[in-house]
Amino acid sequence: MDAIDPIRDGRTQFFVPSMKDLGVRDTDSGDADGECVYLCGNSLGLQPRAARALVNEELDKWSKKGVNGHFEGERPWVSIDDNVTPLVAEIVGALPHEVAVMNSLTVNLQLIMTTFYEPTQERHKVLMEAQAFGSDWHAVASHVELNGYDPHESIMSPEMDKDGLHTTAAWLSLLDREGESISVVLIGAVQYLTGQFFDDIPTITQKAHEKGVRVLLDCAHAVGNVPLCLHDWQVDAAIWCHYKYCNAGPGAIGGYFIHEKHTNSDTVAAASFVNGHQRNKGDSKIFQPRRLAGWWGADLSTRFSMRHEFISATGAAGFRLSNPPVLETVALLASLRIHTQYGMQALRGKSLLLTGYLEHLLETMLQSHVHILTPREPNRRGCQLSLAFPSLPPSTPFERLFKTLADKGVVVDHREPNVIRVAPTPLYNSFADVWRFVDILAQALGVQCEQ
Known part of the structure; x- marks a missing residue:
């Protein structure tokens, strides 16, 4: 799916934190320099690569022009x-x-x-x-x-x-x-x-x-x-x-x-x-x-x-x-230029596919373990799916589940008491990110899944 994504190069215009940057040691691939699974744009979006240059231009002007x-x-x-x-x-x-x-x-x-x-x-x-x-x-x-x-x-x-x-x-x-x-x-x-x-x-x-x-x-x-x-x-x-x-x-x-x-x-x-x-x-x-x-x-x-x-x-x-x-x-200008490059219609189109793919994997691989709080109708949601875990065993409390995800290089966020928010963002997230998240979540829940 990533191979035919018309805006897949959007990811190259952002810095994606590496496993090493996040202090992650437990990587399935053993590649500490590999990119993390960042699905937290609903909380803080990633840094556009062009932002630093634009900010530095204004710092340079300040130094030279006062x-x-x-x-x-x-x-x-x-x-x-x-x-x-x-x-x-x-x-x-x-x-x-x-x-x-x-x-x-x-x-x-x-x-x-x-x-x-x-x-x-x-x-x-x-x-x-x-x-x-x-x-x-x-x-x-x-x-x-x-x-x-x-x-x-x-x-x-x-x-x-x-x-x-x-x-x-x-x-x-x-x-x-x-x-x-x-x-x-x-x-x-x-x-x-x-x-x-x-x-x-x-x-x-x-x-x-x-x-x-x-x-x-x-x-x-x-x-x-x-x-x-x-x-x-x-x-x-x-x-x-x-x-x-x-x-x-x-x-x-x-x-x-x-x-x-x-x-x-x-x-x-x-x-x-x-x-x-x-x-x-x-x-x-x-x-x-x-x-x-x-x-x-x-x-x-x-x-x-x-x-x-x-x-x-x-x-x-x-x-x-x-x-x-x-x-x-x-800094805002740097990102808006990327938005303008693709347009909201294209971004929304990819967003529907990404979130739909996430929903499909959760329902087929983890249906009995995860409850999706977000509406199922695509027109009633954005990027984010909110997940609850009603049947967590006592041996895997919610805090431990969230920490296990973080330890494996997954960046999502949570809200009390037991909700994890997952937001595949079309500007820089891939379908591979979505697959990796569900696979790692299954491991954290102790569920055996087949690719």
């Missing part, structure tokens, strides 16, 4: 994010002016909550998944508390089905019953624990908007993984990170989307405010979304004037706070 680097060279720092914003917009299905590359995931979640969570006594609830990532819950709860409400009363979640998965019907039902009391909906586009891709976001968005509810997405596990159409879906805002499937490095700069209907040029481009108050232009009041403002969100024509009057940049750029970190931004 502060003048802001306005000189191939990539002036003052507009460094212009190099990546259009590429990111293409991946998330947005217009370029709807996207900003800035901050980090939870900071950006705090910012979209500031803009869209405007609780009243009648409408103060937040609808979000019960198994939301911990940081999302903390961020949302902090906004609820700052506005004088109890998170345990104001945060509500739809029921999951018997398999622990979300259903569109449950979200719609709760919106029908409680919509008049809900301020915002927050959906994880791909659920971090189960790997479920919430593929019916437009239906939920339409129902929420009918009820006067804003829709926000956490796309941390979705960007670069599954097809996204943020603009066409009409969601109000979204946030994500770039260190997973976009391979921008640990702690990488994040992404931010706000639909143009909230920042369209007729109402906002010329808007201004002082100390958070709306300003009038002529006889008409200008619509201005709530925001926490910073100088990098100001229009470039006024940004360096240091006046105490905020003139917003157009679109999502108006929500930036500070200048983006240059080294993080060019």
Whole structure:
């Protein structure tokens, strides 16, 4: 299968850790310099080979130009994010002016909550998944508390089905019953624990908007993984990170989307405010979304004037706070160029095959030993399969199983209490990687398999 993979050379554009790099001694082949089985792009993507050169170019410019680097060279720092914003917009299905590359995931979640969570006594609830990532819950709860409400009363979640998965019907039902009391909906586009891709976001968005509810997405596990159409879906805002499937490095700069209907040029481009108050232009009041403002969100024509009057940049750029970190931004650029080379359609096509192959091997070789938590329908999942082990013998506790995999050069991750997340990533993973993982997992479980 690898021999006929049209994007198999993508792997050559990344550094794949060797067994020796990871300190692995127990190798079946005895080749310590051989590559490990890295199936952890859902947690941290591998380093693009081009990243080091791009970062070094900016370090060299800093050493030779100093502060003048802001306005000189191939990539002036003052507009460094212009190099990546259009590429990111293409991946998330947005217009370029709807996207900003800035901050980090939870900071950006705090910012979209500031803009869209405007609780009243009648409408103060937040609808979000019960198994939301911990940081999302903390961020949302902090906004609820700052506005004088109890998170345990104001945060509500739809029921999951018997398999622990979300259903569109449950979200719609709760919106029908409680919509008049809900301020915002927050959906994880791909659920971090189960790997479920919430593929019916437009239906939920339409129902929420009918009820006067804003829709926000956490796309941390979705960007670069599954097809996204943020603009066409009409969601109000979204946030994500770039260190997973976009391979921008640990702690990488994040992404931010706000639909143009909230920042369209007729109402906002010329808007201004002082100390958070709306300003009038002529006889008409200008619509201005709530925001926490910073100088990098100001229009470039006024940004360096240091006046105490905020003139917003157009679109999502108006929500930036500070200048983006240059080294993080060019590290992201290295990976985005590879994404652009192949395109999301080709990547998604290979992803479906890789994950389908993983599912097939698990079902044919380890069916009685492994339970797949992720939906079986390909359109309801991304790269990741989440595995539980309900019948582990006492002699093989979960912690020992995970350590055995690591000792044999398998890099995956786990979540409490007993879930291993496995994510074959199309940019750099091969079908051989998938086979090696299942073979090693079978050995760790003490199951004899035939190739």
